Amino acid sequence: MKIAVLPGDGIGTEIVAEAVKVLKVLDLPFEMDEAKVGGAAYEAHGHPLPESTLALAKSADAILFGAVGDWKYDTLDRPLRPEQAILGLRKHLGLFANFRPALCYEQLTHASSLKPELVAGLDILIIRELTGDIYFGQPRGRRTAVDGHFPGAEEAFDTMRYSRPEIERIAHVAFQAARKRNKKVTSVDKANVLETFQFWKDVVTEVHKDYPDVALEHMYVDNAAMQLVRAPKKFDVVVTGNMFGDILSDEAAMLTGSIGMLPSASLNAENRGLYEPSHGSAPDIAGQGIANPLATILSAAMMLRFSLQQPEAADRIESAVRAVLAAGYRTVDIWSEGTQKVGTREMGDAVVAAI
Amino acid sequence: MKIAVLPGDGIGTEIVAEAVKVLKVLDLPFEMDEAKVGGAAYEAHGHPLPESTLALAKSADAILFGAVGDWKYDTLDRPLRPEQAILGLRKHLGLFANFRPALCYEQLTHASSLKPELVAGLDILIIRELTGDIYFGQPRGRRTAVDGHFPGAEEAFDTMRYSRPEIERIAHVAFQAARKRNKKVTSVDKANVLETFQFWKDVVTEVHKDYPDVALEHMYVDNAAMQLVRAPKKFDVVVTGNMFGDILSDEAAMLTGSIGMLPSASLNAENRGLYEPSHGSAPDIAGQGIANPLATILSAAMMLRFSLQQPEAADRIESAVRAVLAAGYRTVDIWSEGTQKVGTREMGDAVVAAI
Numbered sequence: 001m002k003i004a005v006l007p008g009d010g011i012g013t014e015i016v017a018e019a020v021k022v023l024k025v026l027d028l029p030f031e032m033d034e035a036k037v038g039g040a041a042y043e044a045h046g047h048p049l050p051e052s053t054l055a056l057a058k059s060a061d062a063i064l065f066g067a068v069g070d071w072k073y074d075t076l077d078r079p080l081r082p083e084q085a086i087l088g089l090r091k092h093l094g095l096f097a098n099f100r101p102a103l104c105y106e107q108l109t110h111a112s113s114l115k116p117e118l119v120a121g122l123d124i125l126i127i128r129e130l131t132g133d134i135y136f137g138q139p140r141g142r143r144t145a146v147d148g149h150f151p152g153a154e155e156a157f158d159t160m161r162y163s164r165p166e167i168e169r170i171a172h173v174a175f176q177a178a179r180k181r182n183k184k185v186t187s188v189d190k191a192n193v194l195e196t197f198q199f200w201k202d203v204v205t206e207v208h209k210d211y212p213d214v215a216l217e218h219m220y221v222d223n224a225a226m227q228l229v230r231a232p233k234k235f236d237v238v239v240t241g242n243m244f245g246d247i248l249s250d251e252a253a254m255l256t257g258s259i260g261m262l263p264s265a266s267l268n269a270e271n272r273g274l275y276e277p278s279h280g281s282a283p284d285i286a287g288q289g290i291a292n293p294l295a296t297i298l299s300a301a302m303m304l305r306f307s308l309q310q311p312e313a314a315d316r317i318e319s320a321v322r323a324v325l326a327a328g329y330r331t332v333d334i335w336s337e338g339t340q341k342v343g344t345r346e347m348g349d350a351v352v353a354a355i
Numbered sequence: 356m357k358i359a360v361l362p363g364d365g366i367g368t369e370i371v372a373e374a375v376k377v378l379k380v381l382d383l384p385f386e387m388d389e390a391k392v393g394g395a396a397y398e399a400h401g402h403p404l405p406e407s408t409l410a411l412a413k414s415a416d417a418i419l420f421g422a423v424g425d426w427k428y429d430t431l432d433r434p435l436r437p438e439q440a441i442l443g444l445r446k447h448l449g450l451f452a453n454f455r456p457a458l459c460y461e462q463l464t465h466a467s468s469l470k471p472e473l474v475a476g477l478d479i480l481i482i483r484e485l486t487g488d489i490y491f492g493q494p495r496g497r498r499t500a501v502d503g504h505f506p507g508a509e510e511a512f513d514t515m516r517y518s519r520p521e522i523e524r525i526a527h528v529a530f531q532a533a534r535k536r537n538k539k540v541t542s543v544d545k546a547n548v549l550e551t552f553q554f555w556k557d558v559v560t561e562v563h564k565d566y567p568d569v570a571l572e573h574m575y576v577d578n579a580a581m582q583l584v585r586a587p588k589k590f591d592v593v594v595t596g597n598m599f600g601d602i603l604s605d606e607a608a609m610l611t612g613s614i615g616m617l618p619s620a621s622l623n624a625e626n627r628g629l630y631e632p633s634h635g636s637a638p639d640i641a642g643q644g645i646a647n648p649l650a651t652i653l654s655a656a657m658m659l660r661f662s663l664q665q666p667e668a669a670d671r672i673e674s675a676v677r678a679v680l681a682a683g684y685r686t687v688d689i690w691s692e693g694t695q696k697v698g699t700r701e702m703g704d705a706v707v708a709a710i
């Protein structure tokens with residue numbers, strides 16, 4: 001088994017190093033190969049997703065990804081910007097199913113913006129379609145408007161689209177995930193305005209016939225953004241498109257108050273996947289040794305479970321993280337009075353020790 | 356001066372009746388004409404926005420709107436559903452500038468999901484573009500995919516688009532609004548993925564040159580959804596497109612904890628406008644006399660200020676609402692221990708008395 005390790009930019013290198021340390025101590029039979037991605041790859045090879053990195057990712061059973069991006073690349077042409085690497089990996093590897101758990105750890109409930117009773121025990125799984133929608137739809141670009149409010153004016157445009165099989169496969173993923181949880185799926189759409197999401201709603205409703213044991217509710221995206229704030233614990237599995245999923249998964253992550261703790265997985269049809277923390281590259285704190293490596297370490301656990309068929313090893317990592325939290329270790333982002341502030345490396349060491 | 360009164364469905368008739376009562380007591384020189392809209396209009400005339408209603412709306416200086424929609428219309432063909440009325444009014448009247456204040460009233464801070472210190476004194480103004488974007492872009496529909504992941508499959512699609520003058524005019528509205536407030540605009544986009552919103556960002560940046568006294572920041576929509584939860588008070592004016600604005604304005608409204616208090620205005624280039632509460636038609640509580648009429652009453656105040664050049668009358672209504680809250684009157688949605696629970700009509704009467 002082969003893991004492609006792509007640390008990326010900003011705090012990426014620091015947090016991935018800790019996850020690699022944790023993986024190594026498990027002493028499992030896999031090889032790890034590292035490559036540059038994002039801004040780091042642009043600096044070294046002139047492209048955020050060089051051929052060699054893409055080839056390594058394609059040949060691997062799983063990818064452990066850090067984060068990409070830095071303000072200093074904001075002025076590059078769009079195809080050269082760091083985030084194109086992550087979009088390219090999703091597209092070229094067909095990583096259509098993004099799992100974004102929003103989990104509130106008991107010891108960190110107070111860190112949430114929300115009142116503790118609203119988030120204590122929160123455990124939502126957002127399943128975001130990741131290779132379709134307006135992210136990749138063609139045509140897109142700039143042109144002269146021929147109709148609309150200002151015919152003749154310069155305009156920019158994008159195409160939102162979903163095909164039946166794209167919706168079917170992500171719906172199956174959601175219903176199957178719900179079966180292992182609380183058997184409830186909320187499908188988020190904007191069927192009252194968009195043709196794409198009326199179709200989405202229709203197809204999800206059809207797929208639901210195969211899962212009579214799972215409850216399905218439909219919710220408009222604007223209402224979902226509200227209900228996540230009002231009563232987040234009412235959700236179990238949320239399934240939605242790429243664009244709405246981008247917004248709602250980040251909103252849900254922030255509700256927990258500890259985005260530094262949240263892993264993610266992006267899987268393709270063969271269960272090969274890319275695993276990365278839900279947070280970004282945080283260039284403002286890069287190199288200071290203070291970033292929280294737990295989201296990345298927990299992403300490695302997801303990788304062991306979903307792509308590498310090592311559920312016991314995944315359990316060991318997750319238990320170790322819980323033990324470390326229980327013992328009071330905290331990086332600065334989750335620190336509070338009465339707990340022990342540690343750096344990135346010490347946190348990784350603590351997890352290794354707990355394993 | 357003429358006001359078109361369109362109560363609509365659900366609690367719409369009850370809450371609009373209270374706003375009309377408040378307007379009448381001001382004894383100002385305008386006439387009010389009522390018409391059906393939404394499901395009520397469909398029942399009476401077979402269409403959610405009958406010609407006669409549209410004609411009245413077009414002839415008026417301002418529209419006082421209640422709410423539309425009920426689950427019982429969910430199975431109608433899309434062009435006959437209640438929400439088409441509101442989309443039609445926006446389009447036919449050119450109501451491109453939607454003002455959605457998210458305000459946290461001192462006495463209602465506790466009603467928020469967020470910790471009181473995060474929302475006390477919250478005062479955000481979300482300015483949503485309302486006649487463009489993927490809401491109205493053509494082409495849209497269903498077809499057979501010719502490319503993408505599943506060529507040959509059935510697919511649905513929509514077109515996102517913005518032209519330069521559309522972005523320019525809403526940007527001017529936002530910068531001018533910010534000048535009267537805390538002189539800060541956050542423009543929300545997804546320039547890292549969408550051509551439309553790279554263009555949005557470019558044009559807003561250009562318009563900003565006319566407003567050197569106002570600070571402009573750009574934020575990705577996923578990050579904005581997070582920052583609204585993390586630190587909502589960091590925002591002053593937020594300007595964004597129709598789709599992102601739909602989501603973020605509802606999220607922000609829910610943060611305040613009292614969506615039953617929040618008015619909105621949708622203006623066209625001549626400052627004629629449609630005024631409606633931020634909340635919906637709430638069919639589940641319709642006819643019970645318990646709905647909160649304050650958002651509609653405050654929408655009438657916005658109408659007096661923006662479209663009818665009666666700022667003093669607007670002030671009188673807003674002061675009366677504050678007085679009524681201070682006196683402890685609460686409808687059930689904002690009620691808490693130690694305050695006096697009142698119904699829709701009693702709340703309207705209390706505002707009238709305070710005026």
Ligand SMILES: CC(C)[C@H](C(=O)O)[C@@H](O)C(=O)O
Nearest residue numbers: 083084086087246547548577
């Ligand atoms: C970096 C960006 C292109 C990306 C997205 O929008 O998908 C990010 O926000 C994410 O959610 O992984």
Ligand SMILES: CC(C)[C@H](C(=O)O)[C@@H](O)C(=O)O
Nearest residue numbers: 192193222438439441442601
């Ligand atoms: C009813 C619906 C079409 C509408 C919208 O999406 O604009 C509503 O959600 C709103 O925000 O006014």
